Amino acid sequence: MPWHQITLTTPRDQADSLEDTLLELGAVSVTLQDAADVPVLEPLPGETPLWPEVNVVGLFEDEADTAAVDAALMAQGIGGGTWLRVEDQDWERAWMDQFQPLRFGPRLWIVPSWLDAPDPEAVNILLDPGLAFGTGTHPTTALCLEWLDGAEMAGKTVLDYGCGSGILAIGALKLGATRAWGIDIDPQALTATRDNAARNGIDPERLHTGLPGALPRGETFDVLLANILMGPLIELAPTLSAHVKPGGALVLSGLLAEQAEGVMAAYAGDFDFDPPALKDGWARLSAIRR
Numbered sequence: 001m002p003w004h005q006i007t008l009t010t011p012r013d014q015a016d017s018l019e020d021t022l023l024e025l026g027a028v029s030v031t032l033q034d035a036a037d038v039p040v041l042e043p044l045p046g047e048t049p050l051w052p053e054v055n056v057v058g059l060f061e062d063e064a065d066t067a068a069v070d071a072a073l074m075a076q077g078i079g080g081g082t083w084l085r086v087e088d089q090d091w092e093r094a095w096m097d098q099f100q101p102l103r104f105g106p107r108l109w110i111v112p113s114w115l116d117a118p119d120p121e122a123v124n125i126l127l128d129p130g131l132a133f134g135t136g137t138h139p140t141t142a143l144c145l146e147w148l149d150g151a152e153m154a155g156k157t158v159l160d161y162g163c164g165s166g167i168l169a170i171g172a173l174k175l176g177a178t179r180a181w182g183i184d185i186d187p188q189a190l191t192a193t194r195d196n197a198a199r200n201g202i203d204p205e206r207l208h209t210g211l212p213g214a215l216p217r218g219e220t221f222d223v224l225l226a227n228i229l230m231g232p233l234i235e236l237a238p239t240l241s242a243h244v245k246p247g248g249a250l251v252l253s254g255l256l257a258e259q260a261e262g263v264m265a266a267y268a269g270d271f272d273f274d275p276p277a278l279k280d281g282w283a284r285l286s287a288i289r290r
Contacts, residue, residue: 003086004060006069008078009035015054021076022058025069031057059086099128102136105149108171110136113199123174126199127167136167140227140253143277143284144168147251151223153177159221159243161236162228162254166193169207170200172223181221182209220245226252230259237266244270244289253284260285 006027010018019030035053060069066083073081101111107123117124127136136142148168154176160169163182170193173180182193190209197207208214224244226233233240233252244250250271255263260276260283267273271287278284 001088002062003088004062004064004066005084005086006058006060006066006081007084008056008058008073008081010054010056012051012054015056018056018078021073021078022056025058025072026064027058027060029059031059033057099137102142104136104142104145107175108145108149110145110167123171125167125171125174127165127170127196139279139282140255140284141167143279143282144225144227144251144253145171147277147284147286148172148175148225151175151249153223156222159183159215159224161224161226161240161243162232163193163209164189164227166196166207166209168225168227169193170197170202172225173197173202173206174200177223178206180207181215182207183212183215184209185211187211215243219243221248223249223251226254228254230255230263233263234266241267241270241289246289248289250287250289251284252286253282255283255285257281257283259283 006022008018015032019032022030033055034051035055036051060066070081073079096112096114099112101109101115101118103109109117109119109122109124110127111117111124113126113128136145145168148171153172156172156177158169158172158177158180160166160172160180160182163169163184166182169180169182182190184190184193190211193207193209197204220243222245224240226236226240233255240250250267252263257276257278264273264285267287271289273285273287276283276285
């Protein structure tokens with residue numbers, strides 16, 4: 001069944017009342033979107049960012065009288081709406097079609113579970129979009145996967161701090177690491193990591209997961225990956241540094257290119273850094289512990 005969709009742009013303090021108005025006029029759903037489509041990357045502590053202008057999008061059934069809706073809105077002094085006819089489709093199939101296999105160097109692929117691997121002989125991680133961040137589509141995840149693809153992982157121990165979907169820990173294990181820890185503050189991320197590990201045939205004895213307090217005090221790793229944000233990377237510098245063996249590798253991402261120097265400074269006392277790797281305005285830092 002086709003649908004009629006109307007989009008109206010309004011100041012944020014009027015968005016809720018306009019949503020109520022559209023529902024009263026027969027909309028079956030109303031969605032609020034940022035009119036400027038500006039990402040909120042890392043708000044300051046205690047700050048709740050609000051959009052200055054909001055797109056209020058109402059969806060009406062095919063038999064709705066759009067002219068009558070326009071007239072009712074105009075009677076309340078609301079104009080400027082844009083109508084769009086939306087054809088019905090198989091939304092699940094359309095969603096699945098958005099995701100295709102992604103390659104991250106000579107060896108490593110991320111493959112949705114409903115698709116065949118383009119190269120069955122490659123290191124293929126089966127991963128579906130789900131509960132937690134990390135499917136390879138974001139530049140910071142891609143940068144970390146590219147680092148893993150180029151590293152010698154055989155026999156290494158790995159800590160994935162802020163594991164999200166578990167993509168980095170799973171990739172390290174499939175590339176030859178012997179054992180990994182996945183740490184996250186979100187229990188859903190830990191569930192996603194365990195589910196994704198099982199889907200990829202990872203022995204649970206090789207991948208431990210837990211909240212930060214579960215990590216054994218004093219345990220060190222050959223490789224530590226943390227794809228989080230600038231603030232936590234700086235705040236956690238003493239903790240993360242203590243979990244890297246002398247001669248071990250530190251890989252940090254989740255930060256913008258202009259934030260790289262500040263993060264490097266927080267670790268400079270213990271690590272020698274390579275030049276930052278950049279992608280689409282994001283950065284990855286890699287270093288060796290002295």
